[in-house]
Amino acid sequence: ETHVGCRSVHQECTYVLRQAPLQVYEGEPQRFYSSFRLSCTLTNLSHTNLSHTNLSHTNLTHTNLSHTNLTHTNLSHTNLTHTNLSHTNLSHTNLTHTNLSHTNLSHTNLSHTNLSLTNLTHTNLSHTNFTHTNLTLTNLSHINLSHTNLTHTNLTLTNLSHTNLSHTNLSHTNLTHTNLSHTNLTHTNLSHTNFTHTNLTLTNLSHTNLSHTNLTHTNLTLTNLSHTNLSHTNLTHTNLSHTNLTHTNLSHTNFTHTNLTLTNLSHTNLSYTNLTHTNLTLTNLSHTNLTLTNLSHTNLTLTNLSHTNLTLTNLSHTNLTLTNLTHTNLSHTNLSHTNLTLTNLSHTNLSHTNLTLTNLSHTNLTLTNLTHTNLTHTNLSHTNLTLTNLTHTNLSHTNLTLTNLSHTNLTLTNLTHTNLTHTNLTHTNLTLTNLTLTNLTLTNLTLTNIPSLSVSVSISLYFCLYLSPPSISPSLSLSLSLFLSISFFISHLPLSLPPQSLPLSLSLQGLGTQDNTLIRIMICRSEIDMLDIRECFRMSYEKSLYNMIKEDTSGDYKRTLLALCGGDDDLAGEFFPEAAQLAYKMWETSATTKVQLRPTIRPASDFDPADDAQNLRKAMKGFGTDEDVIINIVANRSNEQRQEIRQAFKSILGRDLMKDLKSELSKNLERLIIGLMLTPAEFDAKMMRKAMEGAGTDEHALIEILVTRSNGEIQAMNAAYRAGYKKSMEDAIQSDTSGRFSQILTSLVQGAREQGPADCDRALVDAQELADACNEDSDDMEIKFMSILCTRSFPHLRRVFQEFVRCSNKDIEQIIKKEMSGDVKQAMYGIVRSVKNQSNYFAERLYKAMKGMGTDDRALIRIMVSRSEVDLFNIRKEFKETHDCSLHEFIQGDTSGDYRKTLLMLCGGQD
Numbered sequence: 001e002t003h004v005g006c007r008s009v010h011q012e013c014t015y016v017l018r019q020a021p022l023q024v025y026e027g028e029p030q031r032f033y034s035s036f037r038l039s040c041t042l043t044n045l046s047h048t049n050l051s052h053t054n055l056s057h058t059n060l061t062h063t064n065l066s067h068t069n070l071t072h073t074n075l076s077h078t079n080l081t082h083t084n085l086s087h088t089n090l091s092h093t094n095l096t097h098t099n100l101s102h103t104n105l106s107h108t109n110l111s112h113t114n115l116s117l118t119n120l121t122h123t124n125l126s127h128t129n130f131t132h133t134n135l136t137l138t139n140l141s142h143i144n145l146s147h148t149n150l151t152h153t154n155l156t157l158t159n160l161s162h163t164n165l166s167h168t169n170l171s172h173t174n175l176t177h178t179n180l181s182h183t184n185l186t187h188t189n190l191s192h193t194n195f196t197h198t199n200l201t202l203t204n205l206s207h208t209n210l211s212h213t214n215l216t217h218t219n220l221t222l223t224n225l226s227h228t229n230l231s232h233t234n235l236t237h238t239n240l241s242h243t244n245l246t247h248t249n250l251s252h253t254n255f256t257h258t259n260l261t262l263t264n265l266s267h268t269n270l271s272y273t274n275l276t277h278t279n280l281t282l283t284n285l286s287h288t289n290l291t292l293t294n295l296s297h298t299n300l301t302l303t304n305l306s307h308t309n310l311t312l313t314n315l316s317h318t319n320l321t322l323t324n325l326t327h328t329n330l331s332h333t334n335l336s337h338t339n340l341t342l343t344n345l346s347h348t349n350l351s352h353t354n355l356t357l358t359n360l361s362h363t364n365l366t367l368t369n370l371t372h373t374n375l376t377h378t379n380l381s382h383t384n385l386t387l388t389n390l391t392h393t394n395l396s397h398t399n400l401t402l403t404n405l406s407h408t409n410l411t412l413t414n415l416t417h418t419n420l421t422h423t424n425l426t427h428t429n430l431t432l433t434n435l436t437l438t439n440l441t442l443t444n445l446t447l448t449n450i451p452s453l454s455v456s457v458s459i460s461l462y463f464c465l466y467l468s469p470p471s472i473s474p475s476l477s478l479s480l481s482l483f484l485s486i487s488f489f490i491s492h493l494p495l496s497l498p499p500q501s502l503p504l505s506l507s508l509q510g511l512g513t514q515d516n517t518l519i520r521i522m523i524c525r526s527e528i529d530m531l532d533i534r535e536c537f538r539m540s541y542e543k544s545l546y547n548m549i550k551e552d553t554s555g556d557y558k559r560t561l562l563a564l565c566g567g568d569d570d571l572a573g574e575f576f577p578e579a580a581q582l583a584y585k586m587w588e589t590s591a592t593t594k595v596q597l598r599p600t601i602r603p604a605s606d607f608d609p610a611d612d613a614q615n616l617r618k619a620m621k622g623f624g625t626d627e628d629v630i631i632n633i634v635a636n637r638s639n640e641q642r643q644e645i646r647q648a649f650k651s652i653l654g655r656d657l658m659k660d661l662k663s664e665l666s667k668n669l670e671r672l673i674i675g676l677m678l679t680p681a682e683f684d685a686k687m688m689r690k691a692m693e694g695a696g697t698d699e700h701a702l703i704e705i706l707v708t709r710s711n712g713e714i715q716a717m718n719a720a721y722r723a724g725y726k727k728s729m730e731d732a733i734q735s736d737t738s739g740r741f742s743q744i745l746t747s748l749v750q751g752a753r754e755q756g757p758a759d760c761d762r763a764l765v766d767a768q769e770l771a772d773a774c775n776e777d778s779d780d781m782e783i784k785f786m787s788i789l790c791t792r793s794f795p796h797l798r799r800v801f802q803e804f805v806r807c808s809n810k811d812i813e814q815i816i817k818k819e820m821s822g823d824v825k826q827a828m829y830g831i832v833r834s835v836k837n838q839s840n841y842f843a844e845r846l847y848k849a850m851k852g853m854g855t856d857d858r859a860l861i862r863i864m865v866s867r868s869e870v871d872l873f874n875i876r877k878e879f880k881e882t883h884d885c886s887l888h889e890f891i892q893g894d895t896s897g898d899y900r901k902t903l904l905m906l907c908g909g910q911d
Contacts, residue, residue, distance in 0.1 A: 518549075518561070526564045534565065551821065583811040587802035590836055591758065591795070598873035600908030603638040609648040612637070616645070617653055617660075625664040627898045634676050635905040639869060642677050668857050668899040675865040681716035684709065685724055687862050688717065692736040699741070699823045701862065702733070703830040704845060706748040708838060714751030740782050741823035747790040754792055758799035766792065767803035774808060774815055782824055785816075789831045797835045839874035840882065842867060846875070847883055850894040860895075860903070868906045876911055886911040 064084050074094045081101045091111045098118045109129050119139045134154045154174045525533055537545040549561045612633050619629035634642065649657040661673055675683050684705055691701035709717065721729040733745045766788050773784035792800065801812045808815070813836075816828045833841040842863055849856035849863070867875055879887040888910040891903045 522561055522564045526566075530564070530566060534567070584802060584805040587798060587805060587836075591798035591802055595839070595874065597871040599867075599869045600872040600876070600906060601635070601638060601868040603641055604636055607637070607641050607644075609641065609644040610652055612645045613648040613652055613657070616649065616657065617655070620660050620664045627665070627669070630661070630665070630673060631898060631902050631905065634673055635902050639676070639680060643679060646677060668861070668895075669897070669902065671857070672861050672865065672899060672902050675861055679720070680713065680866065681720040682724065683865060684713065684717040685721035685729070687858075687866075688721060688729060688732070689725060690858065692732055697736050698858070699737075699826060700845075701859065702737075702745055703823075703827050704859075704862075706745060707827075707830045707834050708841070709751075711751040711753055711755070714749060718749065718751065737823075739824075740779075740786070741827060744786050744790060744824065744827045747786065753790070754796065756793055756795070758793075758796040760799060763796060763799040763803050766796075766800045767807050770800070770804055770812070771808040774810075774819065778819070781819065785828055789828060794835050797831075801832065801835070837878070839871055840878040842871075842875045843879040843882055843887075846879060846887060847890070850890050855894050860891075864903055864906045868908075872906070873908065876907065876909065880911045 069089050079099045084104050089109050093112070094114045095112055100119075104124050114134045521533075522530075534545050537543075537548075546562060546565050546567060549565060550558065553561055615629055616633060619626035633645070637645065646657050649655060649660075658674065658677060661677065662670060665673055675686075678686065687701060687705060691698035691705075705717075706714065718729050721727070721732070725732070730746055730749050733749060734742055737745060769784060770788060773781045776784075788800065789797065804810075804812050813829065813832055816825060816832060820828060830841070833844070845859060846863055849859040863875075864872070876887045879885075879890075883890075888904060888907050891900060891907060895903055
């Protein structure tokens, strides 16, 4: 059987080979061909120029069969019946038929390749210029079917039934039908690409000039449907039901419906882009000139809704209920609603930009000529609210409750409220700029035409001064600060909480020290209430005044101030047996817990670097720049994919993508996008360079980078630094830093930290050496700590720090905070925090970058870029748990524009 070269012959033919007394020729077996005929009946058969190769028939019946120029290769038929069959110029390759029956079948110029048919029945079938490639048909039945110029590629049809079906100029590519039934179906100029139907039923359907691309339907039922000039791209329907649906000039792009029910729906000139609906119910809906872009609805119910000239961009709704809603000339951009309920709402000329509303409830709300920019509301409730000519800029509310509120000609700029409650509040011509209030309660407050320096309010200042001074003091103007200070003394608040703690804190915080304020208060209050000031300082800022002075001053000046202070109220050096047990358990948990690192940016699916390169060029070409395109591409690709885009941009367009981005973008957005486009090693090298260039040195950045990078990452960073700046990173560090701090960084930059698990015996020795070093002078202590903390593996250090608690009855963190100072303290503390919980360490660095006045954008960009593909999801979780506020919310409130949009995309969620 092998020698005769019949491997491709059908199984029945193989059986005949075994039984037939055939001579096997050993000389040239590849030229041996056979024709087999078993139980075959042919009547009135006519062939002209007929050629068969490896043909096998079983139980074949032909009546009045005529073939002209027919070519078959590797053809196999089983139980085939033809009646009055006529073929002209027919070509088949690798054709398999099972239980095939044809009546009055006519084919002209028909070509099949790799065609398989099972249980197929045709009656009065006519094909003209018909081409199939890789066609599979199962249980197919056709009656009065006519095809003209029909082309199929990779077509699969199962259990298909057609009645009175007519196709003209029909083209299918990669089309799959399952359990499809058509009745009285007419198609003209129909084109399908990657078209999939499952359990599709169509009745009295008429299409004209219909085009579908990547269309998927599941359990679709359509009745009395009419389409004119309909175009769909990447359309997906699941469990879709339409009744009496009429569309005119309808265009859909990337359209997804799940469990959609539409009744008596009429659309005119409707355009959708990237629209997603889940469990959507629409009744008696009418739209005119409606444009929706990137719209997402979940559990949306709309009743008697009417829109005129409505434009919505990037709109997201969750559990939205609207009743009797009327909009005129309404424009929304980047609007997000959660659990929104609106009743009898009327808007006129309403415009929102970047509006986010959560758990919002309005009753009988009337708004006229309202403009909002970057407005954020959370858990907002309004009752009987009337606003006229209201303008808001960068307004943020959290847990705001307003009752019977009336505003006229109100202007607010950069206003932030937290847990604000107003009752019976009336404002007239009120202007507030850069005001921040936390947990403020106002009752029966009336402000009319307020002068800047004559303020009359009935308000408790106790909270404003003492419970949250960091959140209010940075944004207070000089006049308001003066007013609050005077009002404080007039209020006769208890002297046990002296006001000097606030200016003392301000004099020691931030860049530099306000020495005049510090000296004045320390001298004036040292013999009056310094103990009270110290206690208030420690309670308010979680740090003793003594340690703050110690860290922020030096020399004899420091010694004098510390003498005036009189003592250290920080309990960092005090360590009790209960605390020692807790610290031991904490380090034991840290040593045994395995953390799964989770990034927020992953490689994009269906990635095409050439397409991305072309789109980036289009976004930057000509007048203006489409920042949205740049952000959506760069922030949604992995670093490896970004490098492919850089290469494709160079090879296809002959341009340097980095230069083009720098020329088109500016400020923080440019720094962020360029950082994302660099390799991790290039980015780290650049951040190290930035930390050391110029007059000052960013010691925190140097510590953060070198402490948290692996040996391989540090070595790659060294190579990138030398390639980019023609100097070794070690030389740069030694020329920019000095002393013990320089030695620590030099040790870390070698990238030679030990690897592997903890050595328990060695950990006991290391812990004892650290404990003994705590009793030595500061230089010997620093040397011993550096020799262990800068060289041992992180798993080993966790075990060392656990055993250190046992040896010394103290925690390593508290020892470092108490016994060390300056940059050495920060470096040692950074190593310990990173060993303990690296995600928490980065979360704390992000918090410090954004809290208070201003933002450390360099630190924010450095961490968001470097950790987005490593563990930014873990950092988000730690941030939320530590600060009771999500990283997303912090970024939202501390940044703006496209810079904020990119950071939020890297952040990846609101937690």
